[in-house]
Amino acid sequence: MDRKILFFDVDGTIVTSDHIVPESARAALKKAQSAGHILIINTGRPFRHIEPQIRALGFDGYICSIGGHILLNGKDLVYRTIPYAEAAAIRDMGYACGMDMLFESEQAIWMDERCTSVIARREFAWLESIGVPAFTDTAVPDFAFDKFVCWPQENADPERFECMFSDRLDFIRREHSMREVVLKGLSKAGGMKTVMQHLGFDCEDSFAFGDGANDLPMLREARTGVLMGNAPEYLRKEADFVTAPITEDGLALALEHFGLI
Numbered sequence: 247m248d249r250k251i252l253f254f255d256v257d258g259t260i261v262t263s264d265h266i267v268p269e270s271a272r273a274a275l276k277k278a279q280s281a282g283h284i285l286i287i288n289t290g291r292p293f294r295h296i297e298p299q300i301r302a303l304g305f306d307g308y309i310c311s312i313g314g315h316i317l318l319n320g321k322d323l324v325y326r327t328i329p330y331a332e333a334a335a336i337r338d339m340g341y342a343c344g345m346d347m348l349f350e351s352e353q354a355i356w357m358d359e360r361c362t363s364v365i366a367r368r369e370f371a372w373l374e375s376i377g378v379p380a381f382t383d384t385a386v387p388d389f390a391f392d393k394f395v396c397w398p399q400e401n402a403d404p405e406r407f408e409c410m411f412s413d414r415l416d417f418i419r420r421e422h423s424m425r426e427v428v429l430k431g432l433s434k435a436g437g438m439k440t441v442m443q444h445l446g447f448d449c450e451d452s453f454a455f456g457d458g459a460n461d462l463p464m465l466r467e468a469r470t471g472v473l474m475g476n477a478p479e480y481l482r483k484e485a486d487f488v489t490a491p492i493t494e495d496g497l498a499l500a501l502e503h504f505g506l507i
Contacts, residue, residue: 313437344402
């Protein structure tokens with residue numbers, strides 16, 4: 247069997263909305279690695295925000311924070327972050343434009359007490375429950391972040407916010423009016439290119455598995471892009487193959503379909 251490099255999103259691809267890794271997915275990933283394939287997580291989450299049960303699956307590397315942090319065999323290959331002065335300016339303008347914001351970093355999760363978003367508060371509480379240090383006071387010198395997500399409040403001006411930082415940040419539109427915000431030029435596809443070049447893989451030997459809008463660059467970059475059956479309907483035309491939903495053994499079925507296990 248030819249050796250391939252496989253890139254996986256986390257949420258909705260490996261783990262369900264209830265934070266459960268299906269047993270079929272666990273077994274399939276183990277088989278794929280035993281067959282000699284290289285398995286890489288490619289996620290919007292910072293590394294520290296990846297659940298222990300995911301890290302315990304034994305991946306060969308991690309592309310985190312939409313390509314801002316890349317780890318291979320436990321060592322940093324790339325790490326980009328936003329320091330305090332710039333982070334504070336982004337935070338202040340965000341609130342001036344009526345945005346709720348959840349700030350993510352390798353060190354912590356930050357949510358200012360002004361945040362009213364129910365989704366943000368739920369995510370903040372969950373990350374705190376799995377051991378991510380969580381803070382509500384952003385007016386401190388060590389406030390910094392690698393990326394953030396934001397939602398417009400009522401009467402917000404998200405376009406003004408985006409325009410103010412369009413030369414420095416990329417705003418990725420997600421569901422529920424959410425924006426996932428990263429340093430300019432970062433993407434899951436860019437992270438893939440860096441990893442493949444470092445490991446000596448050609449794009450022809452790559453597969454990507456995902457389920458969301460921020461996975462599109464990854465699906466397009468890979469030789470074969472696989473979309474989970476639980477993904478939104480409008481994304482299906484972007485994939486080379488659509489498998490079953492994660493809750494119906496979709497990941498294992500896709501790996502079997504392509505003869506990877």
